[in-house]
Every structure is written in C-alpha cells, then in structure tokens.
C-alpha cells in the first residue's frame with residue numbers, strides 16, 4: 220500500500236489477494252533466506268503475475284534482501300533495477316516477469332533442471348487467474364505432468380477478477396481444479412487467506428510423488444480494505460490521500 224501510494228502506480232488489488240500466500244511461502248515453506256541467495260540448492264520462486272511486484276518487494280524488504288532505503292530512493296528512476304515488474308537484476312528474484320503466461324513454463328524448466336542434476340530444490344510459481352487465458356500456460360501444464368515434476372508447486376491466485384472484469388465473463392475458467400487434474404496434476408482448491416489450509420495443501424504437495432501440484436487459491440482481490448475488496452477498479456488504481464488514510468486505518472485494525 221505504501222509503495223502504490225508513494226509512487227502513484229502499481230496493482231494493489233492483486234497484491235492484497237496474493238500476499239497471504241507469498242507470506243506463507245517465504246516465511247514457512249521455502250528453503251530461502253538472505254544467506255541463501257547464491258546457494259544452488261535454494262528453492263526457486265517465480266511471481267508469474269509480475270504486475271503485483273509490490274507484494275514481492277514488501278517481503279524482500281522485510282527479509283532484508285532489498286534495502287528499504289535504496290528502494291524508496293530509486294524506485295522507478297531511469298537505470299534502476301527497482302522497476303514496475305520483477306527483475307532478475309535484484310538478488311532473490313529468479314526471473315523477469317510481467318508478460319503474463321511465461322512463469323509456469325520457465326518454472327517447468329527450473330524443475331526439470333533440478334531433476335536432471337539431482338538437486339533437491341523445489342520450484343514455486345504464483346500465477347493470476349486471468350493469466351490462465353494465455354495458451355502458453357497450458358503447454359507448460361502439459362509438460363509439467365509429462366515430466367512428472369513433483370518438485371514443482373504452482374498456485375493460481377483465484378481472485379475471480381482480471382484487468383477488465385470478472386474472469387467468468389471474459390473467459391470462463393471453471394472448473395479450474397478439474398482442468399488441471401485432467402492435465403495430470405495433483406490439483407486442490409483452498410481458501411488462500413487461510414494459513415491452515417495453505418499449510419495442509421503444501422504438505423500434501425510434498426508428499427505427492429510423480430506429479431506436480433496446483434493449488435487453486437481462492438482469494439479476494441483487494442483483501443483487507445473494504446472499499447477495495449472485489450472491486451475491479453482496484454486492479455490498477457492509486458489511492459487518494461483520503462483513501463490511503465482509510466486503508467491504513469483498516470489494515471491497522473486487522474493487524475493490531
């Protein structure tokens with residue numbers, strides 16, 4: 220919220236739908252921290268829905284991987300690595316993303332590389348639900364099951380909204396879980412704001428052998444701020460001073 224307000228740009232709705240999942244992945248699931256940035260065995264994370272980079276920046280700042288001061292001084296300036304989508308010039312970010320439909324395919328490549336080199340890192344990728352409209356996602360989905368990538372964990376942030384409206388109006392996706400299951404995945408649908416359900420799904424994913432796991436993470440776009448929740452306009456809207464104040468107050472209530 221601070222980043223989007225201060226720089227008057229960003230994608231707050233999709234940041235807030237995904238941040239609970241990213242929080243769990245970075246703080247409780249992945250073999251990844253500040254000391255492991257160059258460790259070949261670190262788990263790989265790809266934010267395929269790269270337009271919501273603010274949620275990733277927030278975590279990397281909190282983990283001390285990105286300097287908060289450097290970030291706020293240079294974000295968006297000419298020549299900076301702190302740009303509006305993830306850049307792999309930043310330590311801790313594996314892949315440039317933002318052009319939707321590429322993250323799963325690149326993650327499949329990372330997972331295949333682990334298998335071929337007998338490395339035991341796992342690969343995690345978070346996609347958007349509107350992103351599922353990209354045909355390349357389904358090519359990658361086929362490859363993931365073909366190569367039995369049980370070291371690959373994918374998430375669809377199922378907030379049911381994309382840039383211009385509800386996913387079901389633009390390109391219906393239901394039933395997403397059974398589609399992935401038919402593509403040979405271990406697919407599960409959970410409440411993506413419930414840490415117990417996230418933990419359970421990730422545990423089962425680790426136990427599943429011979430297939431990749433897809434978590435359909437049902438979320439609320441704009442989660443945590445009443446006037447942003449489920450409102451398409453907040454895909455890419457910047458809060459006014461008053462809206463910023465109100466949003467801060469609401470979030471402070473939730474997190475006190």
Ligand SMILES: Cc1ncc(C[n+]2csc(CCOP(=O)(O)OP(=O)(O)O)c2C)c(N)n1
Nearest residue numbers: 233270317318319347348349350380381382
């Ligand atoms: C290939 C490509 N086409 C178009 C865009 C522009 N774009 C940015 S965000 C977005 C909507 C994405 O919706 P969704 O995947 O549901 O993301 P979320 O709801 O999590 O923000 C689009 C079309 C893009 N980034 N990449």
Ligand SMILES: [Mg+2]
Nearest residue numbers: 348349380381
């Ligand atoms: Mg969406």
